[in-house]
Amino acid sequence: MNIVKVNASKKYDVIIGSKTASLLPEKINELFGNVKVCIVTDDTVAGLHLDSLKNELNRNHIINEAFVFPHGENSKCPEVLFELLEFLATKHFSRKDVIVALGGGVTGDLTGLAAALYMRGMHLVQMPTTLLAMVDSSVGGKTAVNLKAGKNLAGVFNQPELVLCDTDMLSTLPAEYFAEGMAEVIKYGVIADKELFDVVKNGSIEENLEAIITRCVAIKRDVVGEDEFDTGKRQLLNFGHTLAHSIEKESNFTISHGNAVAMGMVIISEIAWKNGMSVERCQDEIVDALLENNLPIACPYKNSELYYATENDKKSASGRISIVVPEKIGSCNIIDIPLAEFRELLK
Numbered sequence: 001m002n003i004v005k006v007n008a009s010k011k012y013d014v015i016i017g018s019k020t021a022s023l024l025p026e027k028i029n030e031l032f033g034n035v036k037v038c039i040v041t042d043d044t045v046a047g048l049h050l051d052s053l054k055n056e057l058n059r060n061h062i063i064n065e066a067f068v069f070p071h072g073e074n075s076k077c078p079e080v081l082f083e084l085l086e087f088l089a090t091k092h093f094s095r096k097d098v099i100v101a102l103g104g105g106v107t108g109d110l111t112g113l114a115a116a117l118y119m120r121g122m123h124l125v126q127m128p129t130t131l132l133a134m135v136d137s138s139v140g141g142k143t144a145v146n147l148k149a150g151k152n153l154a155g156v157f158n159q160p161e162l163v164l165c166d167t168d169m170l171s172t173l174p175a176e177y178f179a180e181g182m183a184e185v186i187k188y189g190v191i192a193d194k195e196l197f198d199v200v201k202n203g204s205i206e207e208n209l210e211a212i213i214t215r216c217v218a219i220k221r222d223v224v225g226e227d228e229f230d231t232g233k234r235q236l237l238n239f240g241h242t243l244a245h246s247i248e249k250e251s252n253f254t255i256s257h258g259n260a261v262a263m264g265m266v267i268i269s270e271i272a273w274k275n276g277m278s279v280e281r282c283q284d285e286i287v288d289a290l291l292e293n294n295l296p297i298a299c300p301y302k303n304s305e306l307y308y309a310t311e312n313d314k315k316s317a318s319g320r321i322s323i324v325v326p327e328k329i330g331s332c333n334i335i336d337i338p339l340a341e342f343r344e345l346l347k
Ligand SMILES: NC(=O)c1ccc[n+]([C@@H]2O[C@H](COP(=O)([O-])OP(=O)(O)OC[C@H]3O[C@@H](n4cnc5c(N)ncnc54)[C@H](O)[C@@H]3O)[C@@H](O)[C@H]2O)c1
Pocket: 042, 043, 044, 045, 048, 071, 072, 073, 076, 103, 104, 105, 106, 107, 109, 129, 130, 132, 133, 136, 137, 138, 139, 140, 141, 142, 143, 152, 169, 170, 171, 172, 173, 174, 177, 180
């Protein structure tokens, strides 16, 4: 079991390892005292992991309720958010009580926002069940729901007070979702840790899973510690993501986020190398790492098509755009350029 200590506007532990879900009752007593717990989860995760978590709480005489919603990105919306808030009110939860997000990034983002809104804030515990949520979305405090106009448009920063990453839960995760998380792991390697990158490129995942997740969480902790509210260094975490958002949009969201990030990392690395922004050629190594982890490397769209999708992105509203380019594996730079220059680069 590993513990990463996060020191943001809230201080909290991220506990990573096998059977860490069983720590929930003791941690709740230690951190919050005698409280009620609302577990929020989607119907898939509920079928796999809810009963055992409820049993742990019941055995420890912690009163608990469960709010279960349909799985998938469509549930990350104002309607489900308000259903959850009404549920909390109907069940007489108070601001002293705890809400537990048991699930992937959709559950974490939705629950984190509900925790901030309900009675102006109740306690929040994240229990990520996808690799993506373990290495990325459960840590750092970004919460949101999607609006019809776009993804993540309504949200707040709300750090959890505890994150329990039980690696055993990944045993039920379908391979394609595991690969999605690996795209983010490869991203962490490129932006901050050559050693992590090499482990992942060599495919030594299973035997190193706990260490890999721990390292990713520590990198995120360090970045978020310097720039919690995403005005500077946190943009490093967007490596591959600016183009990924355009690829997702162009495909009408039929290409998943992780696959789009994989393609985005290859394209931006190639651009960086061709335009003298990298000191080492990185794209071949990135391609090797992606292929080793069952991720795609070729984008079905022309760069010019991606430019038009980028132009409408909320991140480029000022006529400028920040791109994250690899200097070499393990180190990236954020470059702020006019959109017109980005368009030239994409050519
Ligand atoms: N807040 C942040 O910083 C941040 C960062 C990255 C991504 N995100 C958000 O995260 C979301 C994507 O997260 P995700 O990929 O985890 O999606 P998800 O929550 O939809 O989970 C993916 C699928 O896996 C299923 N699942 C989850 N855990 C499982 C398990 N252990 N066994 C079997 N099935 C399981 C879910 O039911 C779902 O169908 C997006 O909405 C994205 O915007 C947020």
